[in-house]
Amino acid sequence: MLEKNPNLRPASQKKRKRSFFWLYALLFLLVLGGAAIYVFFQRGQAQTALASATRQMAISTVLVVHPERGATDVHLVLPGTVQAEMESSVYAQVSGYIKRWLVDIGAPVKEGQLLAEIETPVTDQQLIQAQAATAQAQANLNLAKTTAARYNDLLKTSAVSKEDVDTQNAGVAVQEANLAAAQANVRALEQTEAFKEVKAPFDGVITARKIDVGDLVTASGSGTAAQGSAPSQSATPSQELFRIAQTKTLRVYVNIPENYSDETLPGISATLDFASSPNQKVIGKLVRTSQAIDPSSLTLLAEVDVPNPDGKLLPGGYAQVHFDITTDHPPLVIPGNALIFRAQGTQVGIVDPDTGTVHLQDIKIGRDFGTKLEVIEGLKEDDSVILNPSDSLTDGAKVQVTTQSQAPTP
Helix, strand or coil, X not given: CCCCCCCHHHHHHHHHHHHHHHHHHHHHHHXXXXXXXXXXXXXXXXXXXXXXXXXXXXXXEEEEECCEECCCEEEEEEEEEEEEEEEEEEECCCCEEEEEECCCCCCEECCCCEEEEEECHHHHHHHHHHHHHHHHHHHHHHHHHHHHHHHHHHHHCCCCCHHHHHHHXXXXXXXXXXXXXXXXXXXXXXXXXXXXXXXXXXXXXXXXXXXXXXXXXXXXXXXXXXXXXXCCCCCCCCCEEEEEEEEEEEEEEEEEEHHHCCCCCCCCEEEEEECCEEEEEEEEEEEEEEEEEECCCCEEEEEEEEECCCCCCCCCCEEEEEEEEECCCCCEEEEHHHEEEECCEEEEEEECCCCCEEEEEECEEEEECXXXXXXXXXXXXXXXXXXXXXXXXXXXXXXXXXXXXXXXXX
16 A cells, blocks of 8 residues: 655645635735726716716706787877967067067967067168159159150151160160069068068967067068168078967877787777876877888877867876777787896897707887786797896806796786
């Protein structure tokens, strides 16, 4: 029986121990690598989640509403300016000094009534000179006719030439023309003299008196005249003496927004509140419009006539005009806190529902109801309008949307 070699056992054991050591080391490295990979994976997921949350938090949330149509029955309240049916300034048509005035402010007058008298010493003297020049022209004409008659008689005996006779006959025609010019000058000055009496052009009330006794007044176009001729025309302005207004009917002018121009037609009634008579409701009628939209204000000028037989309503003031109309296309209405006021003008923020991006839209505003506003142009019913937009809101920004319904339109 063979005996085992004792030297072989320790070597085998050492080799086996060495194999176990490398196996344990390899397992440890595998576990350590797996742990590192797990840690790195978890950290990557956390960073991705953090970045996603940061991006999500960076997108602001906005509250939006959709524009709504206003009521079809519209009570339209507009400011109006009150004017007299007729109003005219009375000017001086002759230069001179005020001799007297007979009416003062508030006085009712009739057409043709004497208002004032003017002393015209210069014009009086010019008329005397023109009359003297007319008499002189008449005398020259008589002399020319007598001389021409004599020459015609002498021509029968051939005592004078035919040429001399023609000259004398032509002289008669010249003197006739001179006489006609002098007579026309006299008539012009006589008509000017008629303006020494200042008269009312129509029935009405004197609303202004701008003269007193002794005031020098200058006629429009008056200037220095040559001796024996009418005053020459110049650029000298005329002086206003009185202002007269006819107030039996008042005209109230109103600017109607373009979107209501189809409904405000001549013939409809209006109720007016006058600032001068705050407790009185006055009924008027829309009688005419300008038939054209003002491009600067996008309004239609309309005239409302108001009867004023007792003269209690005063022209030149302010009135509120109320129209009750029915419209087939009422404008859109949005809350007042949706507006953005910047250098570009009045805007609102609109959110694109597909992309969630913001667009700053220019709009035109109509009536202001306080908490709500009419939008005449710039919006559609399906637009998503941002409420309480921030000052930092920019075109193209990303937002999250929350929808709110509007309260009823007043």
